[in-house]
Amino acid sequence: MAKFVVGRANDIPPGTKCQATVDGRAIAIFNVDGRFYALRDVCPHRGARLSEGTVVGSLTACAAGAYDYDEARMFVKCPWHGWEFELETGQSWCEPARERVRPYRVTVESGQELIEAPADSPARVPGPYVAETLSVSVEDDYVVIES
Numbered sequence: 001m002a003k004f005v006v007g008r009a010n011d012i013p014p015g016t017k018c019q020a021t022v023d024g025r026a027i028a029i030f031n032v033d034g035r036f037y038a039l040r041d042v043c044p045h046r047g048a049r050l051s052e053g054t055v056v057g058s059l060t061a062c063a064a065g066a067y068d069y070d071e072a073r074m075f076v077k078c079p080w081h082g083w084e085f086e087l088e089t090g091q092s093w094c095e096p097a098r099e100r101v102r103p104y105r106v107t108v109e110s111g112q113e114l115i116e117a118p119a120d121s122p123a124r125v126p127g128p129y130v131a132e133t134l135s136v137s138v139e140d141d142y143v144v145i146e147s
């Protein structure tokens with residue numbers, strides 16, 4: 001699974017969303033109270049960009065006049081016809097048996113974590129020479145999508 005850095009975490013503050021291109025695909029990224037979600041940015045109904053949709057919580061009614069609003073279960077409402085997709089799973093709740101938007105795993109990693117070398121590959125053997133190295137540090141946190 002490849003990782004793609006899509007931007008600085010501070011550039012997508014809580015309550016905002018954006019679009020990024022990852023591996024040739026448009027991805028909608030949402031920051032809901034500091035938690036990041038990512039979905040393919042194409043509505044399966046008619047192709048609207050979900051990154052232009054509205055993020056809403058789950059609203060259910062167990063009886064007339066009695067509503068339950070669940071802020072922990074978040075959805076994006078498509079800007080064209082209002083289909084709703086759960087941010088965590090990409091599941092549609094208009095046509096739950098048929099439609100789903102691909103969700104992507106999102107993490108926030110420090111710049112230092114991103115520049116650290118991966119574990120040595122067993123296919124590599126150290127050569128006889130060593131180049132001079134300099135210490136490098138990277139500040140800030142970055143949003144990373146796995147695809």
Ligand code: FES
Nearest residue numbers: 043045046078081
């Ligand atoms: S294009 Fe998204 S609901 Fe129609």
